[in-house]
Amino acid sequence: MNKISKAVVSRLPRYYRYLDELRQENIERISSKELSKRMNVTASQIRQDLNNFGGFGQQGYGYNVQYLYEEIGKLLGLNVTHKMVIVGAGNLGQAIANYGNFRNRGFEITALFDKNPELIGKDTAGGKVLDIKYLYDYVKENNVEIVALTLPKEPAQKIAEKLVECGIKAFWNFAHTDLGVSGDIIVENVHLSESLMKLTYRISEKNNSLNK
Amino acid sequence: MNKISKAVVSRLPRYYRYLDELRQENIERISSKELSKRMNVTASQIRQDLNNFGGFGQQGYGYNVQYLYEEIGKLLGLNVTHKMVIVGAGNLGQAIANYGNFRNRGFEITALFDKNPELIGKDTAGGKVLDIKYLYDYVKENNVEIVALTLPKEPAQKIAEKLVECGIKAFWNFAHTDLGVSGDIIVENVHLSESLMKLTYRISEKNNSLNK
Secondary structure, eight states: OOOOOHHHHHHHHHHHHHHHHHHHTTOOEEOHHHHHHHHTSOHHHHHHHHHTTTOOEETTTEEEHHHHHHHHHHHTTTTSOEEEEEEOOSHHHHHHHTOHHHHHTTEEEEEEEESOTTTTTOEETTEEEEEGGGHHHHHHHTTOOEEEEOSOHHHHHHHHHHHHHTTOOEEEEOSSSOOOOOTTSEEEEOOHHHHHHHHHHHHHHHHHHHTO | OOOOOHHHHHHHHHHHHHHHHHHHTTOOEEOHHHHHHHHTSOHHHHHHHHHTTTOOEETTTEEEHHHHHHHHHHHTTTTSOEEEEEEOOSHHHHHHHTOHHHHHTTEEEEEEEESOTTTTTOEETTEEEEEGGGHHHHHHHTTOOEEEEOSOHHHHHHHHHHHHHTTOOEEEEOSSSOOOOOTTSEEEEOOHHHHHHHHHHHHHHHHHHHTO
């Protein structure tokens, strides 16, 4: 398989979500035209995107929803279980632990870690909150693959560096910083305040155009 | 000013974050070369991006950090106050309400809303949690500009439609759906599970290339 462009990859989870909805509505086949209406993108973009993976569709027949859903799921690595722990058991960490969909999609959250004595010992949907001093042994002993960082930026950087030494190769980073870790470590960022700024950019752009 | 491309806009918050860090380190000027090293992008991309806004820099002199920070802040609409309420006072809603940086950047979170009697009346950094039945009157009476939706997708869609009727024109949407609202309404999505899928895509891509 050729290297898929970043732009296409970034659209795959959205295809996956729409195909999941179609499945739940018991729709078995869908044409690129119908799918494009639902997703509010052009049919030709859909065909081009899915052609990256060999197509999946037949002319005049449309896509088999269940098959396409499963194939995109495999591409997204959702056909295997991913062990994840959460560092930072505040509201954001607990929100992620409690988010039921993650478990249904092959993510196994086994523990949360925090230094706050008021949180340590608390039960969450993602397991108990453990003292952060056990984090490094825990990830080594339990084959943890992904660490979600839901804590402020200063501790996040230090903890990430130590986790890399323990063999962690993938971070889901909510800290307000770009983790400085070596290039072969996978980091996916969720910068909430940057998302909010994109929103206010658009508000301000709209207001400026109305005032013209 | 010409219409700025989406790609450039999406990079502005990151410039803003780095410039804020430079300010805090009391750095007054920075060349595009130094900035590019810090941000791990090419100096030519930085120059091109900032040229969209008239440049800000002088050849051989570099950028004035404070000035550039303020100008990008204005572009991002951060020079005015934005009133926001949060619908859904679970862990995610509370995480956003408690996130101090938002307040420092001109976001005024005045209330949270929920239908859960156990949450109603609770004090948070974003104000009290109010009964959702007061939401529509509240946004009309208090000139609320942005509504953050941190609740499941079914109620999110219905509530968003009613809020649009009340005059809300901007949503920060965490619900696992693309809000079906008319095109002049601004929606900025944070789809957490899609971000996590991008991470597992990269893990699976890396594993496949190692197994070849």
